[in-house]
Amino acid sequence: MAEYLNSNINNKFEFELNLNHNTEQITIIGDERLLCRAIQNIISNSINHNENGCIISVGLEIKRNNLELVISDNGKGISEKELQKIHSTPHYLQSTDNRLDLRHGLGLLLVKEIISIHKGTVSISSALNKGFSTTISLPINNQ
Numbered sequence: 001m002a003e004y005l006n007s008n009i010n011n012k013f014e015f016e017l018n019l020n021h022n023t024e025q026i027t028i029i030g031d032e033r034l035l036c037r038a039i040q041n042i043i044s045n046s047i048n049h050n051e052n053g054c055i056i057s058v059g060l061e062i063k064r065n066n067l068e069l070v071i072s073d074n075g076k077g078i079s080e081k082e083l084q085k086i087h088s089t090p091h092y093l094q095s096t097d098n099r100l101d102l103r104h105g106l107g108l109l110l111v112k113e114i115i116s117i118h119k120g121t122v123s124i125s126s127a128l129n130k131g132f133s134t135t136i137s138l139p140i141n142n143q
Helices: 002-006 021-025 032-048 080-088 108-117
Strands: 013-019 054-063 066-073 121-126 132-139
Touching: 002 013, 002 032, 013 021, 021 054, 032 054, 032 066, 032 108, 032 132, 080 121, 108 121, 108 132
Parallel strands: 013 054
Antiparallel strands: 054 066, 066 132, 121 132
16 A cells, blocks of 8 residues: 555545554465565556546455455446456456566456465455455464
8 A cells, every 4th residue: 555655646546544453463474576466456456447536445354264355445346247257257367478577467367366376265346336345365374
């Protein structure tokens, strides 16, 4: 979030951060660069698909043995049909970059792949004119 706020993002976008107090002591094992890229991709989607602006909320809490990150917006959302397409269409993996430089928005399927290799899960929900929400759940390092 700090990167977006420091980048002079359009003032049509507002950010909210909701951290559960006990999340500060939790660690997960993973590739920091890939996990940051997944989070950036989701936030960028909220910005890119809500040209009239929106509030982007980022929340972090512990649920069972997982750290749960919820990134949501109150923007225009998508229809149930579009949501089903996101779940079933692999076209999000197509990239013109032969090096697969992760800076080239590969979409939500890439987010799912990054989280999957970290033994986590991704769930997406949305409704037309009611925003978009992505929940990432990652296992807590208990060592």
